[in-house]
Amino acid sequence: MTLRIGVDVGGTKILAVSVDGDGNEIARLRRPTGWGGDAVADGVAAVVADLAGAESVVAVGVGVPGQILPGSGVVEHALNLGIDRYDLAGAVAARIGIRPVIDNDVRFAAVGARALRAGGGSLAFLNLGTGIAAGIVDETGPRRGGRGAAGEVGHIPIDPNGPRCRCGQRGCIEAFAGGGAVAERWGGSSPLPVLAVFDAADAGDERADGIRADVVRGVEAAVRLLVLTTDVDVVVLGGGVAALSDRLLVPVRAALAASAGASPFLRSLRLDERVELAPRDVPVGALGAAVQAQASGSRCSVLSGASGNAAASGAVSQRASAISAAALTDAGSSVIANASATTRKPGSFAASDSNRPR
Numbered sequence: 001m002t003l004r005i006g007v008d009v010g011g012t013k014i015l016a017v018s019v020d021g022d023g024n025e026i027a028r029l030r031r032p033t034g035w036g037g038d039a040v041a042d043g044v045a046a047v048v049a050d051l052a053g054a055e056s057v058v059a060v061g062v063g064v065p066g067q068i069l070p071g072s073g074v075v076e077h078a079l080n081l082g083i084d085r086y087d088l089a090g091a092v093a094a095r096i097g098i099r100p101v102i103d104n105d106v107r108f109a110a111v112g113a114r115a116l117r118a119g120g121g122s123l124a125f126l127n128l129g130t131g132i133a134a135g136i137v138d139e140t141g142p143r144r145g146g147r148g149a150a151g152e153v154g155h156i157p158i159d160p161n162g163p164r165c166r167c168g169q170r171g172c173i174e175a176f177a178g179g180g181a182v183a184e185r186w187g188g189s190s191p192l193p194v195l196a197v198f199d200a201a202d203a204g205d206e207r208a209d210g211i212r213a214d215v216v217r218g219v220e221a222a223v224r225l226l227v228l229t230t231d232v233d234v235v236v237l238g239g240g241v242a243a244l245s246d247r248l249l250v251p252v253r254a255a256l257a258a259s260a261g262a263s264p265f266l267r268s269l270r271l272d273e274r275v276e277l278a279p280r281d282v283p284v285g286a287l288g289a290a291v292q293a294q295a296s297g298s299r300c301s302v303l304s305g306a307s308g309n310a311a312a313s314g315a316v317s318q319r320a321s322a323i324s325a326a327a328l329t330d331a332g333s334s335v336i337a338n339a340s341a342t343t344r345k346p347g348s349f350a351a352s353d354s355n356r357p358r
């Protein structure tokens with residue numbers, strides 16, 4: 001069997017899945033994220049080796065919460081990973097002999113969420129974490145835009161008198177509904193500030209009720225913007241805040257329905273019926289990385305029978321050296337060049353810490 005491996009590098013953990021040629025999940029694993037570029041590359045190499053086992057790996061995708069220099073595989077400003085600027089694609093290729101496709105994690109999550117939907121269609125993955133950003137994908141692949149900023153809906157202002165946003169504007173969607181902004185407004189030390197706010201609001205706290213209303217308002221605005229600008233079939237709510245599940249989804253749908261009440265045009269778009277929650281039992285970011293890596297042409301069949309022991313980093317890197325050497329033979333190098341040339345231009349996307357769930 002030949003495998004595609006997708007890796008989702010988060011601030012605290014690396015999630016990885018292997019899928020077969022039809023996109024069916026074969027296995028998944030997680031390990032803690034190391035600090036700094038080399039440690040992240042080591043972790044990615046280790047999970048790939050572990051998932052590869054004795055099988056051949058033909059494509060690897062790696063999603064990261066940071067900006068990607070277009071077409072380069074170079075990660076910038078991934079503050080949660082301890083990376084200021086690092087050639088992650090090059091570092092991983094040196095370790096495993098496959099040049100991975102690197103992209104923003106939210107964009108890969110959109111690809112993964114779409115892969116899980118029967119019939120495909122178009123989709124926006126609205127990541128509700130510390131910050132807010134969306135990945136937009138259709139049958140042609142994920143949308144990046146000229147500068148990689150497609151989907152940065154978190155920094156669209158919806159109220160000129162709203163709270164100041166960390167981006168410098170006032171009243172951004174993220175300033176209302178981002179986990180970081182909510183934590184600042186609510187105070188306290190809860191590791192899950194939005195959950196704490198919702199719990200307090202349920203218990204009758206008026207201040208919490210106001211903040212909760214702003215969260216719903218921000219998410220509702222983001223959904224409306226995404227549908228009106230891209231006409232995606234569905235907006236999928238993901239990220240840490242989306243773990244509130246129906247406690248968030250139900251009021252957001254109600255707000256969408258209410259805002260469309262006076263507008264036959266908006267009603268015809270059925271916004272409230274086009275928003276849903278991301279599946280909680282599937283690592284959509286890692287899945288999307290695997291799917292997109294294959295679609296983007298990260299093909300190299302030189303990795304097989306890897307050590308299968310992520311802890312044996314010495315063995316892995318020793319093997320990786322051998323694999324790297326093999327990859328530089330005529331056939332291997334052409335494959336690697338192909339992978340590099342056909343990688344869709346990754347671009348900067350969300351601000352570095354905007355995707356971390358709170």
Ligand SMILES: [Zn+2]
Binds near residue numbers: 154167168169172175
């Ligand atoms: Zn902003």
